[in-house]
Amino acid sequence: MADVVAGDGLDRLSLNVWTTKGWSLPEAVAGCVAAGVPGIGLWRDKVAEVGLDVAARLVRDSGLTVTSLCRGGFFTGDAAHRAAAASDNRRAVYEAAALGAGVLALVAGGLPSGSTDLAGTRAQVAEGVAALAPYAAGHGVRLAIEPLHPMFCADRAVISTLGQALDLAEQADPSGAAVGVCLDSYHVWWDPQLLAQIGRAGPRIFAFQVSDFLVPIPPDALLGRGHLGDGVIDVPALARAVLATGYPGLIEVEIFNQDVWDTPGEQTLRTVIGRHRRYLSAITDAGRPGSC
């Protein structure tokens, strides 16, 4: 991290590779290093493009901190699907360990096709997390359950709130060391219990992702994320709350947005850096040892 200058405001910035979707993993790593961004969040598809060994060596040699690997989970469905998911999740844990990711983000999975059994589906998630937890712990990988916005409850994640994710994490791992949560501003900003649940979460926040929530929501709601400041979320307030728990990690910028994806990676990363400096550097600097 030779390019990182102390006090440049980027100490706690991480770039999720899907934010610069047009970049390959080597391009994203090089981009972060060149720009002095100390962290990177990985996705398994980008890793697979170059192969696990190459990716692991690449990120290790770069000196970047790997803030998360996205993603495992999808615990819901019939027995065959669940068995396949369990196998794939063990593979994801293995990849996270190899990449030095430390944290594997888990997306719960939605209602199985034709089902209206929300409680039963949530029980499948609890079972899946509990079964994966010892395997992950054995590999030194922490599991971070990610609540998704309720608009994705049916098709993607039946875990919709931070409180619910914490209930699951506590159930699977009373110690708090192995199973926690991935908090993404886009998914949780609306929750009236958010600040109280962040306080409850304490050290169980294993990953912290940010983007803004754009209005109106585009036809594909998955892509309704924007750069900080372009939407309705008070991300600085959220970051202050997360950092107040003692969260020691980086703040990862993960933006799904077709316009952002159509922009050259260099330009997107410049915007990410600019917005981080504008909205978050003062907050993260305030928590730096030696700062006043």
Add this chain to the structure above:
Amino acid sequence: MADVVAGDGLDRLSLNVWTTKGWSLPEAVAGCVAAGVPGIGLWRDKVAEVGLDVAARLVRDSGLTVTSLCRGGFFTGDAAHRAAAASDNRRAVYEAAALGAGVLALVAGGLPSGSTDLAGTRAQVAEGVAALAPYAAGHGVRLAIEPLHPMFCADRAVISTLGQALDLAEQADPSGAAVGVCLDSYHVWWDPQLLAQIGRAGPRIFAFQVSDFLVPIPPDALLGRGHLGDGVIDVPALARAVLATGYPGLIEVEIFNQDVWDTPGEQTLRTVIGRHRRYLSAITDAGRPGSC
């Protein structure tokens, strides 16, 4: 209600006039009477088309139970907007009283343009409800705060959960007689705390609206509602929970969906009736005096 035959399974069915959007108010009233549907949910725009006096006489003469008037609220914004909203809300209360509606549904309002102050905006809603409550009580109209799905938090309603709506209602009216909630399956089905909060709500559930949640969500999320059975919500389970609180009212079908709106009113009402019989009649009949 001469056409209603005891035991026909429709005793607790109400048609919201927006479900048959192509129908005028007189057509909707005539349609309900002819079909033996005992209740109707009104919207102010449909009332305005014929005028308040004509509408009030029409529904009174029909013998239909008016299950709700939609809607007041939109308490959020700058001082001028809030003053205008307060005035319009008093007018809505007056209309509800004239129509014999008994219940006025309140939609909170979203974040003011450019604002990210969710807590401050929610405080505006609390102020607005508290200010309206005595006026409504003086007119014999109960206020029903309607939590909207979190995907509408930014642009339509900063009140997103039943728990949050109950907090507001309790704050504005400790007695429980004047301010309660309007529970709409489409908006609340995903909430992990839903059943617990329904239990908490007890007699504060003043209106109960149902539709199904369609997947995928259409480009305009407002229109993603379907007839019961066409989506992912276990409406019968929800209805059982609501009726278990002693909810004495009707179950109002409110569907926003372009395909449904493009269907002739008679046909839509036949579908509404068919689905009510298939999914809800056994539940509502079980609660009828004299039923086994």
